[in-house]
Amino acid sequence: MERQTIAALGRALRAREVSSRELASAALEHIARLDGALNSFITVTADQALTAADAADRRLARGEGGPLTGIPFAWKDIFCTRGVRTTCGSKMLANFVAPYDAAAVERLHAAGIVSIGKTNMDEFAMGSSNETSWFGPVHNPWDLERSPGGSSGGSAAAVAAGLISAASGTDTGGSIRQPAALVGITGFKPSYGRVSRYGMIAFASSLDQAGVLTLTAEDAALLIEAMAGFDDRDSTSANLPVPAYATDIGKSLAGRRIGVPPEFFEPGLDGECGARVREALAVLESLGAQVVEVSLPHLSLSVPTYYIVAPAEASSNLARFDGVRFGHRAEGATSLEDLYKKSRQEGFGPEVRRRLMTGTYVLSAGYFDAYYLQAQKARELIAADFRAAFAKVDVIAGPTAPTPAFRLGEKTDDPVQMYLNDIYTIAVNLAGLPGISVPCGFARGLPVGLQLIGPAFGESAVLNVAHQYQLATDWHSKAPPEAPLVAAVAAKGRSR
Amino acid sequence: MALTRENVAYIAHLARLAVSEREAADYVVKLSRILDLVDQLRQVDTAGIAPMAHPLPMAQRLRPDAVTETDRREDIQRNAPQAAEGLYLVPRVIE
Numbered sequence: 303m304e305r306q307t308i309a310a311l312g313r314a315l316r317a318r319e320v321s322s323r324e325l326a327s328a329a330l331e332h333i334a335r336l337d338g339a340l341n342s343f344i345t346v347t348a349d350q351a352l353t354a355a356d357a358a359d360r361r362l363a364r365g366e367g368g369p370l371t372g373i374p375f376a377w378k379d380i381f382c383t384r385g386v387r388t389t390c391g392s393k394m395l396a397n398f399v400a401p402y403d404a405a406a407v408e409r410l411h412a413a414g415i416v417s418i419g420k421t422n423m424d425e426f427a428m429g430s431s432n433e434t435s436w437f438g439p440v441h442n443p444w445d446l447e448r449s450p451g452g453s454s455g456g457s458a459a460a461v462a463a464g465l466i467s468a469a470s471g472t473d474t475g476g477s478i479r480q481p482a483a484l485v486g487i488t489g490f491k492p493s494y495g496r497v498s499r500y501g502m503i504a505f506a507s508s509l510d511q512a513g514v515l516t517l518t519a520e521d522a523a524l525l526i527e528a529m530a531g532f533d534d535r536d537s538t539s540a541n542l543p544v545p546a547y548a549t550d551i552g553k554s555l556a557g558r559r560i561g562v563p564p565e566f567f568e569p570g571l572d573g574e575c576g577a578r579v580r581e582a583l584a585v586l587e588s589l590g591a592q593v594v595e596v597s598l599p600h601l602s603l604s605v606p607t608y609y610i611v612a613p614a615e616a617s618s619n620l621a622r623f624d625g626v627r628f629g630h631r632a633e634g635a636t637s638l639e640d641l642y643k644k645s646r647q648e649g650f651g652p653e654v655r656r657r658l659m660t661g662t663y664v665l666s667a668g669y670f671d672a673y674y675l676q677a678q679k680a681r682e683l684i685a686a687d688f689r690a691a692f693a694k695v696d697v698i699a700g701p702t703a704p705t706p707a708f709r710l711g712e713k714t715d716d717p718v719q720m721y722l723n724d725i726y727t728i729a730v731n732l733a734g735l736p737g738i739s740v741p742c743g744f745a746r747g748l749p750v751g752l753q754l755i756g757p758a759f760g761e762s763a764v765l766n767v768a769h770q771y772q773l774a775t776d777w778h779s780k781a782p783p784e785a786p787l788v789a790a791v792a793a794k795g796r797s798r
Numbered sequence: 799m800a801l802t803r804e805n806v807a808y809i810a811h812l813a814r815l816a817v818s819e820r821e822a823a824d825y826v827v828k829l830s831r832i833l834d835l836v837d838q839l840r841q842v843d844t845a846g847i848a849p850m851a852h853p854l855p856m857a858q859r860l861r862p863d864a865v866t867e868t869d870r871r872e873d874i875q876r877n878a879p880q881a882a883e884g885l886y887l888v889p890r891v892i893e
Contacts, residue, residue: 401874494853508852534861538854606836617813624814626886631879638891639814647816655815659806659825660832662813676839678849683842685850717828718835734853758853 305464305781308521312369315362322362322372322416326355329374329418332465339446339790342460344379344437345387346419354416361414369524369548371414376469378457379420380427381407381512382501390503391423391435391453394629394649404501405533406470406512413528421469422456425651426620427477427505429453430723431713434653439710442485443782444748446790448707451481457515458485462782468516468525472502474509475608476702476727479739482515483702483751486741486780488768489515490522493759494734495540497526498533506615507538509608509731518778519740519768523547526761542759550762551769555589558767559695561596566700566726574745579701582742582752582771586699589770596691596698600683604729607684609721610664610677611732616654617661623649656717685733692757697767701726702739702751726753736761740768741777749780800830 314320330348337343351374358372382388382400384407389395403411411417424434432440432455440455442448443463450459454471458481461469471478473491482489491513499510514525527548532541562583567576587593625631625645632644650658664673691698704725713720730737735758739751752771756764772778801809806825810817817825871884880887 398877401870401877534859537858538852538856540854540856603839603842606838609832610836610839621814625879626888628877629879635889638888640816641889642814643816646814650815652821655813655817655821656825656828656832658813658815659809659829663801663805663809663829663833664836666809666812672840673836675849676842676844677836678851679844679847680839680842682847682850683844685853716831718831721832721835732853 305517306467307517308370308373308467308524309518311373311467315372316367318362322355322358323352325372326351326374326416326418329466333419336463336465336784336787336791338794339787340441340443340459340463341438342422342440342456342465343376343419344389344391344422344456347386347417350386351416351418358414358416367414370410370528373415374418374466375410375415376418376421376457376460376466377407378423378454378469378471380423380472380503381470382503383407383417383420386420388420388503389437391425391437392650392654393436394623396436396630398628402501405498405535406529407501409529409531410525418466421460424453424455425654426503426616427453427472427474428616428653428657430476430480430720431708431710432456433710433714434651436651441710442707443787444485445707446786447709448748449484449710451484451703451707453477454515455481458482458487458489461515461517462487463787464781468514468521470512471515472510472512473731474505475612475731476724478513478515479702479727479737479751479753480724482739484707484749486749486777487515487517488519488522488738488740488778489513490519490526490738490765491730491736492526492530492761493540493736495538496530496736496759496761498536498539500533500535504619506612507619508615509612511731518772519738519765520548520551522738523551523765523769540759545762547762547765551766553766555586555591555767555770558591558697560586560591560593560767561691561695561698562593563596563598563601563691563698563700565598565601570704570722570725571701572705572745575701575705575750578743578745578750579752583699585774586767586771589774591767594695596695598687598691598729600680600687601729603680604684604732605721605725607677607680607732608724608728609660610673611681613657613661614665614674615661617658617665620654620658625649653717681732684729688733688735696763698755700753702753706745706748706750730755734758736764738764738768740771741780743777801826801833
């Protein structure tokens, strides 16, 4: 099927060339027909979607509504959606029905978005391959035996395969940008504090940030403009005006300074991926940007720093799951402590338990200074490198992931190998910066992502460079073939 | 650094996880490998560096001490594994 941007769909809706009900019905039909091959959705909310689409159509008929009114959209299943099951990819929350909407959900609903369902993800967003989900792995539409990346793997696969034009994600260490790169779409994470975390199930509170997976940077700009803004219910929400991203993207790149850190091109980077990124830099130069070298000398500390900070914060956040107030409860517990231990052991999967163990250890008496405090100091060194670089350049560019999509099962036995996959994305979260991944070509038939990073609250520069790159190239419009998905669904039907 | 079975059992207790014998053996290997990864930080000179707790240079906001939430107890307790008469039920704590 043909993939369409939300910018184009919005124009068609406002011109009354298509109705929101038609778009919602088409999305539901695509999911029913093809998602058996991808496993990208956990919950589909067909009835609510059609009701919301009809409401959007009535607004559009009155000449009301904005650029997002009537556009079908999917939510990573980490966003609470009132009255709809919200699982976070976990057995722990397999039956949890959210009693309220996340702030991001409220805002996009107010803008007229039509929610179609909830997408698959690594359990509690802890993973880089979507293999830790209690609801099974998601398959990469470019090669069904490969991972779509994670943790927002369901959103990524659904958008790449054209089931839906855009979906939300969250990015704690690369969970929007890395899957976007691995499936060949655009993935945008704004600055920490830009989009409210209210109602987003917490993983690591000083790193978590909501964003979107889309076909283009223009679509990301339209969505984030509506999602962003101060929210009193999030204690670290930034009280700053939201720029007109969708307008700012139109600026010329003439004179833009783009920094390239040599640390992003060290031996761990796949040669073909590196070549695609260098070709993209040449395109940016041809558009008038000036490419200069900058240094991020502490970049190599990012992975160890992250794997102290994130598990530590997770072990604290996930203490709330006790089998008492909500979530999974074990049968046959003999005491309250037994109830806690059994419920948590049964409700959390192996990777989540591993991170809770790591986090508990690094925060435990006698180890706090050596691990957590030292990691917070290393974090400051990493953030200071970025501040120094952004004194010289507007945007930093490099690869998003060290390799193209890897095979499902390839890295599941070795957590450290899996963690190293996040080497280029993690530093951006530690420093709280905005980052985007845009498709920049293929390596061995699989998509490669170019990462663009901006200074804190400098989303406009990132989106501007990404959009101008997409005006000059057509990698973002390369869609995976549909035939293998149809064949995989048919084969599944036969084996039943 | 290498963890022992005793370390693993103690951490599992702190994390309130009922870790099985087999899993404990796996943790001795895999958690030790993760600790080897993060131990790289011990070599880094951070003298005089202020720890960064989170990315925004901001102070904690205060709000007026006013009631803002409505009573939605029934609604919220629908997610409870076991509740009755507005209370959460758990195994007996005091004999």
